[in-house]
Amino acid sequence: MRLLRGLGRRKLTLRARVALLSTLGVALAVVVVSLAGWWLMHGRMYEDLDRRLSADTAAAVSAATPDEALRALRSADELPGTWSDDDDPPSEIRRLVRLAGLPPPAVVRFLDDRGHAVSSTAGAAWLGPVSSPAARVATSGSGQDLADAGPGDETVYRVSTTPRPGGAVQVATRVIGIEETLDDLRALLTWIGLVGTALAGVVGWGVARTGLRPVHRLTGAVEKVAETQDLDSSIPVSGHDEIARLATAVNHLLTALAASKAAQQQLVQDAGHELRTPLTSLRTNVELLTYAEQQLASGRSLAADDRARLLRDLGVQAEELTTLTTELVELAAENTDPEPSGPLDLADVVHSAVIRARARWPQVVFAVAAAPAPLTGQAGGLSRVVLNLLDNAAKWSPPGGTVRVVLSTTDGHAELTVADEGPGIDEQDRPKVFERFYRATAARSMPGSGLGLAIVAQIVATHAGTVVAGAAEGGGAELRVRLPSDAARFS
Structure with missing residues (x-):
């Protein structure tokens, strides 16, 4: 809302507003679609991980030791090797990874019936202490727990806990690869959003320019009529869209204005013609009375009957002018102030x-x-x-x-x-x-x-x-x- 009010204060052109609004609309759509896609991918990847973890945990229940369980999972899922002393000598890649101090891809840990860790494969330290929900699974011997684990607030593993005789077994799978994939997807969607918004701005500007071209032509035609005061001219109309309807309405308005102007001119002409006659008679009678007054010095005077007749005529003519003026005012008032x-x-x-x-x-x-x-x-x-x-x-x-x-x-x-x-x-x-x-x-x-x-x-x-x-x-x-x-x- 603040943005829209700011745009209103800056008085952007209609073309700029249309382009900007279309860009904002596309940007909003891109953001919504990107967030929805990212969350969908996040949910699907973790859903698949949880399903695989549950299956691996169920398979690890029958193993005698964590290393045995890990070897069984590795052979079944082709997981990278572990770093146990009983395992085969590590390859060059495993040795480099261990020297770098990275967490192993998978960890298996056994819990007793009190929820305490009793044995595990290498890398169990990355899991941290046993959580309360996992301990309840071990002590109760029922249920299942899926949780994230890692040092501090960092998530490194996804851990599945399932009961086994004498306690519970935990199978943890590293989530670093999933998070890296999600980060790459986030970056990709961000770039797609930025590029899409920029393209939307360019396309929106072009669409606004093309779509508003008839409006500009109509505006120019109306401005020309306002400049020339030629109400008899008409604006060309083509098509049957909203612009054509607007042009037709403007033509009807010009026709009504032309008719009103013609009626006003006719009224003025008729009023001038009607006023001319009583004004002429009134002026003639006034001039006669004035001339008669001027002749008093020479001893000639106007007869009393003639003077009375002239004064009577003046009263009648003044009354006619009053009546005509009143009726003209009433006639105009009905048009302007109903x-x-x-x-x-x-x-x-x-x-x-x-x-x-x-x-x-x-x-x-x-x-x-x-x-x-x-x-x-x-x-x-x-x-x-x-x-x-x-x-x-x-x-x-x-x-x-x-x-x-x-x-x-x-x-x-x-x-x-x-x-x-x-x-x-x-x-x-x-x-x-x-x-x-x-x-x-x-x-x-x-x-x-x-x-x-x-x-x-x-x-x-x-x-x-x-x-x-x-x-x-x-x-x-x-x-x-x-x-x-x-x-x-x-x-």
């Missing part, structure tokens, strides 16, 4: 919006029939939807006219219908009334910005609903909103 959803009853939202509409449009009658419609949604957004629909219907209704508001639930959906008694919407204009700044020919002489129904359509779309325009029974316009009441749709 309101969180929560459980609500749409009937409560409708009643609250009707109270506000009655205060704003006292000359219109609002007839409401709202059944409970629980759903999960944005309370503020849905309130704007209902209020905009009511304002639109009231604006087109004649004085004393009736705006009918009906809320019902059918097929797991909440359906809100707002109908007025105005001139209605031409059939060719119905699909377009929910577009930004769109105003039908008959509506261009009426106050408004053309954003109210666009806001309605946008908020309804965020709730996975639909809104359509049609004709009411009395000849006016009818706007119908349909919202799913399934709360999971808004999680």
